[in-house]
Amino acid sequence: MKREILALIAGVLFGLGLAVSQMINPNKVLGFLDIAGAWDPSLALVMGGALAVAAIGTLIMRGSDRPLFDVRYYVPERRDLDARLIGGATLFGIGWGIGGYCPGPGLAAMTIGWWEPFVFVVALIAGSLSWKLIGERD
Amino acid sequence: MFQIAEFTPWSALAGGMLIGLAALLLLVFNGRVAGISGILNMAMQRPQGDTAWRWLFLLGLLLGAGGWVWLAGLSFELREGFPLWLLAVAGFLVGIGTRMGGGCTSGHGVCGISRLSQRSIVATGVFMLVAVITTYVVRHIAGVGV
Numbered sequence: 001m002k003r004e005i006l007a008l009i010a011g012v013l014f015g016l017g018l019a020v021s022q023m024i025n026p027n028k029v030l031g032f033l034d035i036a037g038a039w040d041p042s043l044a045l046v047m048g049g050a051l052a053v054a055a056i057g058t059l060i061m062r063g064s065d066r067p068l069f070d071v072r073y074y075v076p077e078r079r080d081l082d083a084r085l086i087g088g089a090t091l092f093g094i095g096w097g098i099g100g101y102c103p104g105p106g107l108a109a110m111t112i113g114w115w116e117p118f119v120f121v122v123a124l125i126a127g128s129l130s131w132k133l134i135g136e137r138d
Numbered sequence: 139m140f141q142i143a144e145f146t147p148w149s150a151l152a153g154g155m156l157i158g159l160a161a162l163l164l165l166v167f168n169g170r171v172a173g174i175s176g177i178l179n180m181a182m183q184r185p186q187g188d189t190a191w192r193w194l195f196l197l198g199l200l201l202g203a204g205g206w207v208w209l210a211g212l213s214f215e216l217r218e219g220f221p222l223w224l225l226a227v228a229g230f231l232v233g234i235g236t237r238m239g240g241g242c243t244s245g246h247g248v249c250g251i252s253r254l255s256q257r258s259i260v261a262t263g264v265f266m267l268v269a270v271i272t273t274y275v276v277r278h279i280a281g282v283g284v
Contacts (some may be wrong), residue, residue, distance in 0.1 A: 003168050004194050009163065012158050014156070014174075015200060034277055035270060049153070049154025050154040057163075058165070060162075075169070081260055088235045090268050091239070093268025098272055099232075104199070108202075109203070123232075126235075128178075128237045136239075
């Protein structure tokens, strides 16, 4: 139960962060990605601020045997680079660069009550499920 | 012609730190990675295993963002005329790409890099570069959304 409550609190903070930083505005994101236009460096500070705080979490993890509410850390340990990682990142980059939405901001922006994020999220789920069905068969 | 417009350093930094705090708490208390695409994909998994926390995290995400917009109001204008079909293509590609590549801006870009994960650093470099090129093509060559 406490794990579930903690997850809810973390979700609220995450959503708050996306809204405060205006990452739920796709044009704000594209303003960063569009280096040939009127460049907006804000997204770099969002990433920098997030990384600085998240890194403290990594340090705490490294100095402990297990998290406070669970028996172990569920953190990816893979180190190898493979074609799926690069191919997936490439497709993601194309989709992100077209619309200015990645999954978090897309979901969070639905709360504005605007059609764009709903179309994005439905297509996102369709894409994800289709890769699960077709791409992961082997 | 290199100009800076619309730069909002303080709200960007504050928002970023809130996102980082969410990632820190989820890791230190629950031992979990705050990657949105991974949480969403696993939440939709059948049969449902240990997924209650994932649905609650996603609910919290909506409450946090919606709560802020409700309290502070919308601080930007909604863009108009972006082609629906193109947005659907974008979402579809993001859906395939994040499942195939095992993460998105939060999972690879924030959580992975904060652990100095080689896979995440490479993935983030690739999707950033590709996104910059794509935005250039869409906005300045195809002339969409400007």
